[in-house]
Amino acid sequence: MLRGLMGDQPLLVSMCIRHAARNHADTEIVSRTVEGPIHRYTYAEAEQRARRAAKALLRLGVAPGDRVATMAWNTYRHFELYHAISGIGAVCHTINPVLSDEQIVYIFNHAADRLLFLESTFVPLIERLRPQLPADLRIVLLGEAETSLATVGLYEDLVAAETDTFDWPQFDERSASALCYTSGTTGKPKGVLYSHRSTMLHALGASLPGALAMSAADVVCPVVPMFHVCAWATPYTAPMNGTKLVYPGPKLDGASLYELFEAEGVTLGLGVPTVWLNFHNYLRDNNKNVTTLRGVASGGSAIPRSLLQAYEARGVVMLHAWGMTEMSPLGTTAALKAKHLRLDHEEQMRIRLTQGRPVLGVETKIIDGNGKALPHDGKTVGELLVRGPWITSAYYNDEEATRKAVEPDGWFHTGDVASIDPDGYIQLTDRLKDVIKSGGEWISSIDLENAAMAHEGVAEAAVIAISHPKWGERPLLLVTARAGSRPGHDDIIALLAKRFPKWMLPDDVVVLDELPHTGTGKVLKSRLREMFADYKVNV
Ligand code: ADP
Numbered sequence: 001m002l003r004g005l006m007g008d009q010p011l012l013v014s015m016c017i018r019h020a021a022r023n024h025a026d027t028e029i030v031s032r033t034v035e036g037p038i039h040r041y042t043y044a045e046a047e048q049r050a051r052r053a054a055k056a057l058l059r060l061g062v063a064p065g066d067r068v069a070t071m072a073w074n075t076y077r078h079f080e081l082y083h084a085i086s087g088i089g090a091v092c093h094t095i096n097p098v099l100s101d102e103q104i105v106y107i108f109n110h111a112a113d114r115l116l117f118l119e120s121t122f123v124p125l126i127e128r129l130r131p132q133l134p135a136d137l138r139i140v141l142l143g144e145a146e147t148s149l150a151t152v153g154l155y156e157d158l159v160a161a162e163t164d165t166f167d168w169p170q171f172d173e174r175s176a177s178a179l180c181y182t183s184g185t186t187g188k189p190k191g192v193l194y195s196h197r198s199t200m201l202h203a204l205g206a207s208l209p210g211a212l213a214m215s216a217a218d219v220v221c222p223v224v225p226m227f228h229v230c231a232w233a234t235p236y237t238a239p240m241n242g243t244k245l246v247y248p249g250p251k252l253d254g255a256s257l258y259e260l261f262e263a264e265g266v267t268l269g270l271g272v273p274t275v276w277l278n279f280h281n282y283l284r285d286n287n288k289n290v291t292t293l294r295g296v297a298s299g300g301s302a303i304p305r306s307l308l309q310a311y312e313a314r315g316v317v318m319l320h321a322w323g324m325t326e327m328s329p330l331g332t333t334a335a336l337k338a339k340h341l342r343l344d345h346e347e348q349m350r351i352r353l354t355q356g357r358p359v360l361g362v363e364t365k366i367i368d369g370n371g372k373a374l375p376h377d378g379k380t381v382g383e384l385l386v387r388g389p390w391i392t393s394a395y396y397n398d399e400e401a402t403r404k405a406v407e408p409d410g411w412f413h414t415g416d417v418a419s420i421d422p423d424g425y426i427q428l429t430d431r432l433k434d435v436i437k438s439g440g441e442w443i444s445s446i447d448l449e450n451a452a453m454a455h456e457g458v459a460e461a462a463v464i465a466i467s468h469p470k471w472g473e474r475p476l477l478l479v480t481a482r483a484g485s486r487p488g489h490d491d492i493i494a495l496l497a498k499r500f501p502k503w504m505l506p507d508d509v510v511v512l513d514e515l516p517h518t519g520t521g522k523v524l525k526s527r528l529r530e531m532f533a534d535y536k537v538n539v
Helices: 014-023 043-059 076-087 101-111 120-132 155-160 196-206 229-241 254-264 273-285 305-313 338-342 345-352 399-405 445-453 489-497 525-531
Strands: 028-032 038-042 067-071 091-094 115-118 138-141 176-181 191-195 219-222 244-247 268-271 295-298 317-323 330-333 363-367 382-387 412-420 426-431 436-438 441-443 458-468 472-481 508-512
Touching (some): 014 196, 014 229, 028 043, 038 043, 043 076, 043 155, 067 076, 067 101, 067 120, 076 091, 076 176, 076 229, 076 244, 101 120, 101 176, 101 191, 176 196, 176 229, 196 229, 219 254, 229 244, 229 268, 229 317, 244 254, 254 273, 268 273, 273 295, 273 305, 305 317, 399 412, 436 458, 436 472, 445 472, 445 489, 458 525, 489 508
Parallel strands (some): 028 244, 067 091, 067 115, 091 176, 115 138, 219 244, 219 268, 268 295, 295 317, 472 508
Antiparallel strands (some): 028 038, 176 191, 317 330, 363 382, 412 426, 458 472
16 A cells, blocks of 8 residues: 555644634634623634643643543633643543433543533532532632532633643544533433544534535524533534634523624524524514524424424524434534425425435444345335444443444444435434334324424424333324414314324324423423323323
8 A cells, every 4th residue: 555645643623723823813702601791802812711721721630531521601611621621632521511410420420520610500500419429529610609619719710820831732633532421311321432533523524515514704603502512513613614603601592692693793503493493483572683694503303394494584594404422413414405406495395304414424324123224215214323433433431332332343323213315315203212113113203293393383292102002102292382372182183184194193182381301402202201101092
């Protein structure tokens, strides 16, 4: 083999912030702080402070490979920590504060974190859990807070005590850069350990046109939290592309986001469907228009057609994306191809509502119950497997979970059920654990939910399986009502009957005040299954 003769610099996360500080020095990072006021500075200043933070970490004895935890909102301080921690070869372990106490305790102990950077908001939570956390865990406060916790002090003081003469070290690109645990809707959370190489390749992939692309002329607001799957890589992609960053801090309601978007000229937003639903409801109810927003990326759960249409009517392109913690997270986006532009609007909608096609670097396949590969014909449904340089090959210190999820040749079981069409577009029909198995046939809970959400009186919908003596399982539809409306059983079923055969229709419809959600905004079906475990249909 003839070796290429090109530069062999390692792909390190520190490349992003160094690049931004040199070439986009005056581009801003704007944050709504936890304390309230807007904070504004530039990439040059952010890098300077990240260098000081890096030196502070070294002074505190943090060594390469050490796990350093953060429990914080999306603000400039969290951005600095992402770069300072990974930049010295330590592991930026973002912890999701909305998980259950039990899960948080498990995660801290499993990761054996050495240090925690703690937002004042979450001080009471850590005070409560402190006795169960590792004894040698030291805590730095990100903002002033009254607390009984023993701490190393304030982040601002640590940064102020250092000078910014510091060179980002060079090391092996295969070193771990960040750690994120899955939300564990079933079983215990599992650690996904990203490397510098995987993070950089993923950020480059996510920056491609048709993916989560952003330019130096854009203003991006990651509404997705930095405490879950690295806010879809935006701490890396924004500096990589010289994009102005706007951080919403803890205020994610429609009014706060609208004020920030308009004041800062946000052109691109990233978030889960619930965020975009709330944002749209705010605009509609208050007769507001967005003047700078041109696109939003929505992922994490399926988007209802009505939501895509609502944004389309405002001239905002909603891009549907699919991925998971184990995929860094980006797998696919539902961007159209040139040939689709000739199709009618309805056909285009159908494609844009799929989970999309893979970004270069993500291989996909579907298999049946015996592991046999199924055709990519857009009809055949099977379990979806993925593989690639930014997809996990093992869970962190969890051999049992790894054995269940990863094949010896690297294919990862997503637990999602899908079809793949000849153009590579994936249509998710369910989670393997949520699909309703009725008399040997599978009924997609997602399809029924999307159809139910098209009813004007329905705000949110979830379909779960209830056990049935004859059919094994049958679907039960749970909905919440839009303000001021009372959706009725019969008209929802009549609406669904237009699209589904009779045997697929829910056996009953129950209207609830609210649906339980996971920390990341997904409907918590395990809780619903518990709530309706003994449900008997009244017929
Ligand atoms: P967890 O921590 O529970 O793994 P993730 O945020 O990683 O949470 O969620 C991954 C799962 O979320 C996927 O496997 C899939 O089931 C679901 N998901 C993500 N994006 C979409 C989407 N666009 N449409 C439907 N489901 C999605």
